[in-house]
Amino acid sequence: MAEKDLIKADSSNALLLDQNTITPEYFISHYMEFVPMYIASGQPSRDTLKSYASSIDQFLEWCRDNKRSPLSFHDYQMRYYFSWLFKKGYKKSSMAIKMVHVRCFFIAAVKIGLIKENPCRDIHIPNAQPEERIFFFTPDQLYEICRAFDDEKNDFLRCRDTSILCLMGAEGLRNVEIHRMNRQDINWENGSIFIRGKGHSRYIFPCASTMKFLSDYLEYCPTPDKTGEPFTPMFICDCNRNGRKRISRNGIRFIMNKALEKTGYKKPGISCHVFRHSTGTNLYAATKDLRLVQETLGHRDPKTTARYAHIQERMAKRVTEKIFPHPLK
Structure with a gap:
């Protein structure tokens, strides 16, 4: 069809x-x-x-x-x-x-x-893809990836690409959620963003670093082309051929892949969703609060969120240590 x-x-x-x-x-x-x-x-x-x-x-x-x-x-x-x-x-x-x-x-x-x-x-x-096979980046790796474009001379590109990486890696947003984001969705007074999610919408409260990059990006961002949309797109493309229009989902994937290649983390099969897995895994490791992880990622089914707890528990327990307690020399 x-x-x-x-x-x-x-x-x-x-x-x-x-x-x-x-x-x-x-x-x-x-x-x-x-x-x-x-x-x-x-x-x-x-x-x-x-x-x-x-x-x-x-x-x-x-x-x-x-x-x-x-x-x-x-x-x-x-x-x-x-x-x-x-x-x-x-x-x-x-x-x-x-x-x-x-x-x-x-x-x-x-x-x-x-x-x-x-x-x-x-x-x-x-x-x-059982829980143990879910690939994720550590906080240090995510920090390195988010700084991949620090050497970019173009202020607009540097701030745009870094903002997108922060929204994926620190806030766990989906590709489509970043694609749909509008300037009107950001409440600068309380530091929240209205997310037009997959099937339902929600509010998130990003960390200070993410909000700072978003603010810097808007300072350098050219005026988007008028397309008849009721809202102003948050992220626009930099291709002269297509004009200053809303960035495509493929454009977001290109930015992610470029960052992974620059940092040496690019591997076959890695998609934007790896960043959501990273947010879920790292947030649960830091808080041990499944409800908080569920709200942050916008999961409807708590079973989807529970797999991040299972990963951490398996990694932490390493139950076979009990039957093989002494390291080999």
Whole structure:
């Protein structure tokens, strides 16, 4: 499903249809009129919908290539499909995400009465990233990364890039949250920032260093181009070709990768999310307060936050010391 079609898709269209008139063909062609009601309590973000649509479209294309109706699939055929994904080189973590998305497609089909059982119900793909494998930077490493652009001669670029790194590394913001940030979101009087998060919004209270870099950045930042947006973008790009418009998410990734390369921490598989893991792990290590970590990162599910406590506890206990207490000479 193309992005423009995805944006136009409206679940309210389904309200006009009687359940008995929804044919399998109509459901398959217009699944985004139904599936969103079973994602994030019926309020998925645009990014979430794009991710679901990508996985479901891939599955439907595979069905067409193999001349199969997706609503006739049973457990074995779904296992064959995920085996095909594995052979295509997808990682288990990616397959687990695609499983969730395709399963939701069938959940909607069951609820509407097009099929009796979800063929993905009993299929489970183990999490390929247990707590012990979550990569994170130490506070000293984060400090080094955040100072990666100290030698930048351009004041605007130095302050912009450093501010973005501080928001990721010290405050744990997502790429999309930095991308969406506006100047009007910052309350300089109480030192808070309104964050337009993934699925829900919240306020954060950044540390003094982050606020100082944001203030310095605005001092050197050129006037953004007028684009018709109701708010003024906080971070703008520096490319003359695109003008002084809101920085893209790819632009934020470029800044992160450049900082990691300059400091020697660039490794395959590292994404912006590593900075969130670092904030969660380091904040829990410093406070031992899971509730505080949950509020800082904007997690809805406390189980997501609890993994940072598990990492610290495993690192601190090192239980095998009890059975091998004396170091080898």
